Amino acid sequence: MNDRPDSLADAPLGRESAYPEQYDAGLLYPIExxxxxxxxGIEEDALPFVGEDEWHAFELSWLNARGKPIVAVARFRLPASSPRLIESKSWKLYLNGFNQSRFASTERVVRVLEHDLSEAAGAPVGVEVFGVDDPVLTPRALPGESIDEQDIEIADYTPSAEHLTVGEVIVEETLHSHLLKSNxxxxxxxxxxxxxxRYRGPKLDREGLLRYLVGYRQHQDFHEHCVEHIFTDLMARARPERLLVLARYVRRGGLDISPxxxxxxxWPPSPLRLARQ
Incomplete structure (x- = not known):
């Protein structure tokens, strides 16, 4: 019996897949x-946020015109306003198709990636390709203050906005946690x-915020939707004047996703990558 959501009924995710040896744009699997x-409660024609899904591909390789392998790291920026995201395993299979395909130049690879990913997402996707030793890929730390050192007892591992409470003082601060996990x-x-x-508004209770974030530990959802869930809960419960929610997920299958x-x-800080990504 297939109990997948209809949007994933034919997706390669969770299935045994043959890895392609030649370029094939048809491998990309978009999801509405x-x-x-x-x-x-998010309406597509009235999004309550702006944003992007930033991806890094650490296993990008192709052959040059003479058959010599080129290896690189790619950064992709998929707008949150695009009608579709792209399922991650299909993205990996698509990129693997470059491995034995010849391209005349890196610029040509970038143009092909931009075209195919934009077609799949339904909106322009930005593509940058870096050499593996490019200093732009050097890991950095998240800005702000960690809330992870609080010594609290937790027994609830489902996200509940009831944990989010605020005081009367208006603050402007940046907080972060490395305890995010979803499935x-x-x-x-x-x-x-x-x-x-990062927000400006009534001061968030840090214990409640940490309980809320740890609540995603057994939650099943895509990275992008977890971030949107956190954003909408914070807006509804805390009502900040300004808010930014950024997640940086550890790579899996050579891809990381940072919505x-x-x-x-x-706007988020300039592009950054954490050590464990």
Whole structure:
């Protein structure tokens, strides 16, 4: 019996797959964002946030015109306003198809990636390709203050916005936690991550915030939707003037995903990568 959501009925995720040896744009498997946004009350024509899904591909390789392998790291930026996200295993299979395919130049590879990913997502996708020793890939630390050292007892591992409470003092601060964990909605595999929250508004109770974030530990959802869930809960419970939620998930299968969602006018720090990514 197939108990997958309809949007994943034919996806390669959770299935045995043959790894391609030649380029094939048809391997990309788009998923409508509206399916998971509807339960959060998010309407596609009136998004309550701006944002992007930033991906890094650490296993990108192709052959040059003479058959010599080239290896690189790619950064992709998929707009949160795109009608579709792209399922991660299909993305991995698609990139593997480059391994034995010849391209005349790196610029040509970038153009092909931009075209195919934009077609799948339904919106322009930004692509950058770096050499494996490029200093831009050097790991950095998340900005702000960690809330992980609180000595609290936790027994609830499902996300509950009831944990989110605020005081009367208006503050502007950046907080982060490395205790984020959710699970793949199809395979149940763990997805480890870190989350940063920057806001201006009534001061968040840090104990409650940590309980809330740890609540995702047994939650099954895509990375992108976890971030949107956190954003909408914080907006509803804390009502900040400004808010940015950014998650940086540990790579799996050579890909990491780092979604961010924010109130208009807010932007994340310059591209950063954590040591465990």
């Amino acid at each position: 964002r509206a399916i998971n946004r509807a339960p959060l 793949c909605p199809v395979t149940g595999q763990p997805d480890w991550g870190s989350v940063m929250i 961010w969602r924010a109130t208009p006018g807010e």
